Amino acid sequence: MTTTNKSLAQQIADNLLQLRQQAPLVLNLTNYVVMNNSANALLAIGASPIMAHSRCELAEMVRICGSLVINIGTLDETWVDRMKTAAQFAVSADKPIVLDPVGVGASNFRNQSALEIATIAARGNRLIIRGNASEIIALANTAELTPANAAASVKGISKGVDATDSSHSALQYGQALANYFNAEVVISGETDFVIGKNNRQYQLNNGDPLMPKVTGIGCSLSALTGAFAATSQQPGLCAAAVMGIAGQLAAKNAKGPGSLQMELLDQLYSLNSKTIEQNLIAKNIL
Numbered sequence: 001m002t003t004t005n006k007s008l009a010q011q012i013a014d015n016l017l018q019l020r021q022q023a024p025l026v027l028n029l030t031n032y033v034v035m036n037n038s039a040n041a042l043l044a045i046g047a048s049p050i051m052a053h054s055r056c057e058l059a060e061m062v063r064i065c066g067s068l069v070i071n072i073g074t075l076d077e078t079w080v081d082r083m084k085t086a087a088q089f090a091v092s093a094d095k096p097i098v099l100d101p102v103g104v105g106a107s108n109f110r111n112q113s114a115l116e117i118a119t120i121a122a123r124g125n126r127l128i129i130r131g132n133a134s135e136i137i138a139l140a141n142t143a144e145l146t147p148a149n150a151a152a153s154v155k156g157i158s159k160g161v162d163a164t165d166s167s168h169s170a171l172q173y174g175q176a177l178a179n180y181f182n183a184e185v186v187i188s189g190e191t192d193f194v195i196g197k198n199n200r201q202y203q204l205n206n207g208d209p210l211m212p213k214v215t216g217i218g219c220s221l222s223a224l225t226g227a228f229a230a231t232s233q234q235p236g237l238c239a240a241a242v243m244g245i246a247g248q249l250a251a252k253n254a255k256g257p258g259s260l261q262m263e264l265l266d267q268l269y270s271l272n273s274k275t276i277e278q279n280l281i282a283k284n285i286l
């Protein structure tokens with residue numbers, strides 16, 4: 001069977017196998033809240049995490065990593081400077097970069113910093129932006145990309161790090177960002193949208209409403225996107241699928257947010273082609 005004839009589930013399962021065989025090193029400049037969740041999610045899926053942000057080692061770290069994940073969740077002036085430096089190194093080394101614009105929409109500092117980092121990271125044409133609906137809308141607005149046909153109800157004002165908009169209402173904004181930065185864009189929420197390159201767009205309806213009750217699951221999704229970016233051509237689709245399916249299966253066994261967090265790692269670890277085939281709810285919408 002050729003790749004194009006394979007079902008989406010088979011493609012995702014193949015990419016997961018490849019990720020586990022290659023165990024890519026994912027360099028994370030991420031926030032203090034989620035360093036542990038993100039590292040554990042990467043290990044559970046089969047990747048190898050490193051969290052590092054010193055200027056003294058960034059050049060070497062970028063050289064040996066398979067991908068770079070930049071997450072601005074607990075940014076300050078020093079971190080933003082490091083993130084720009086890391087992005088520049090990754091562009092020079094032709095490494096994929098994932099940007100998680102955590103909390104964009106909540107402050108002008110976040111808006112401007114995310115835009116500046118994205119502008120640098122996009123120079124390598126290997127940028128993936130993964131955010132919730134409000135972050136995606138706010139980042140597009142900051143870049144003055146407001147689509148003419150966007151719904152009037154759209155706010156793009158993050159309630160801190162949480163979304164107040166639906167991912168459906170962010171779709172036009174995500175597409176505008178994808179065009180502007182020549183980037184892949186993943187919008188997460190009750191429904192996930194993946195705006196890929198080459199006119200590919202996917203809608204995924206896995207997941208569980210308990211997932212946003214645990215901090216750092218969106219950040220872990222961005223970290224997993226980094227792992228797939230190092231090893232496959234469909235990073236956004238694969239990461240959204242495995243996180244959605246693992247979250248959904250984890251929620252079946254969980255009593256609440258505490259056990260969901262633990263179950264999620266176990267489900268990421270044991271995900272296989274059968275569970276992907278049985279549970280994936282995804283379609284190509286373009």
Ligand SMILES: Nc1ncnc2c1ncn2[C@@H]1O[C@H](COP(=O)(O)OP(=O)(O)O)[C@@H](O)[C@H]1O
Nearest residue numbers: 132188189190207208209211212217218243244
């Ligand atoms: N209401 C929901 N129903 C099902 N899955 C959800 C829901 N909200 C979020 N998710 C899932 O949780 C994960 C993180 O998404 P999200 O909460 O949007 O990120 P963030 O934490 O960055 O705001 C994604 O896999 C997404 O599909």
Ligand SMILES: Cc1ncsc1CCOP(=O)(O)O
Nearest residue numbers: 031033073161216217218219
């Ligand atoms: C609560 C919080 N505050 C700053 S970063 C962060 C974690 C956000 O994680 P996620 O976007 O995955 O919910």
Ligand SMILES: [Mg+2]
Nearest residue numbers: 102132218219
């Ligand atoms: Mg987030």
